[in-house]
Amino acid sequence: MGEQTASVKRRLGVMGGTFDPIHHGHLVAASEVAAQFHLDEVVFVPTGQPWQKSHKTVSPAEDRYLMTVIATASNPQFSVSRIDIDRGGKTYTADTLRDLRAENADADLFFITGADALSQILTWHDAADLFSLAHFIGVTRPGHILTDAGLPEGGVSLIEVPALAISSTDCRARVAQGDPVWYLVPDGVVRYIDKRELYRDDG
Numbered sequence: 001m002g003e004q005t006a007s008v009k010r011r012l013g014v015m016g017g018t019f020d021p022i023h024h025g026h027l028v029a030a031s032e033v034a035a036q037f038h039l040d041e042v043v044f045v046p047t048g049q050p051w052q053k054s055h056k057t058v059s060p061a062e063d064r065y066l067m068t069v070i071a072t073a074s075n076p077q078f079s080v081s082r083i084d085i086d087r088g089g090k091t092y093t094a095d096t097l098r099d100l101r102a103e104n105a106d107a108d109l110f111f112i113t114g115a116d117a118l119s120q121i122l123t124w125h126d127a128a129d130l131f132s133l134a135h136f137i138g139v140t141r142p143g144h145i146l147t148d149a150g151l152p153e154g155g156v157s158l159i160e161v162p163a164l165a166i167s168s169t170d171c172r173a174r175v176a177q178g179d180p181v182w183y184l185v186p187d188g189v190v191r192y193i194d195k196r197e198l199y200r201d202d203g
């Protein structure tokens with residue numbers, strides 16, 4: 001009684017992506033980081049307008065959001081946020097993290113990103129601010145070298161996750177060619193792609 005208890009901050013993982021479509025590479029990366037970093041929750045944040053992919057056709061945000069909800073629904077540790085979709089305009093991770101910090105004042109943020117994305121991070125909007133908003137966790141990805149060279153010391157952790165050579169680009173190409181994506185993406189996402197006739201005209 002009368003003793004002060006130090007408040008322990010929640011540990012909130014943030015997995016940003018275009019998720020066009022979400023696949024098991026994303027889910028394994030989030031699950032592995034959650035376990036290794038003792039995260040309480042991982043929030044998946046589908047991009048609104050991924051400005052560095054503006055030369056590519058991207059599926060409607062609502063489809064990408066719903067596939068992300070379907071893929072994560074069975075895991076009580078996973079949730080999905082609409083903040084990047086509802087903010088409108090180009091999606092900048094600095095905005096994502098500022099908004100999530102405002103909504104989760106009781107949490108430390110851990111932004112999860114693959115080796116390919118980590119290597120581009122200095123080209124991101126407001127790159128100098130990113131490392132004060134969250135701790136960055138770079139995960140291995142087949143075909144890409146994982147390194148924190150040139151990034152602020154202490155701002156980034158690198159970890160190995162089970163290697164799944166899956167990309168959304170490959171999943172879209174497979175659907176366009178009539179090849180199966182079973183077991184590359186969750187079953188519900190296979191059904192959703194079929195129902196909405198996504199990716200049939202790709203490639």
Ligand SMILES: Nc1ncnc2c1ncn2[C@@H]1O[C@H](COP(=O)(O)OP(=O)(O)OP(=O)(O)O)[C@@H](O)[C@H]1O
Nearest residue numbers: 017018019025029113114117141164166167168169
């Ligand atoms: N197989 C994978 N293993 C580890 N990380 C991954 C994997 N696939 C994607 N990621 C990471 O997930 C995040 C979101 O990725 P994104 O939604 O762009 O998927 P993608 O498969 O890279 O898509 P695309 O092929 O359309 O570029 C990025 O940080 C990316 O590096």
Ligand SMILES: O=C(O)c1ccc[n+]([C@@H]2O[C@H](COP(=O)([O-])O)[C@@H](O)[C@H]2O)c1
Nearest residue numbers: 016017018050052091092093094124125
């Ligand atoms: O903030 C930026 O300028 C920025 C530029 C490129 C990518 N990102 C983020 O990196 C994550 C993966 O992006 P992508 O386009 O590879 O799916 C996603 O959360 C994007 O919002 C962020």
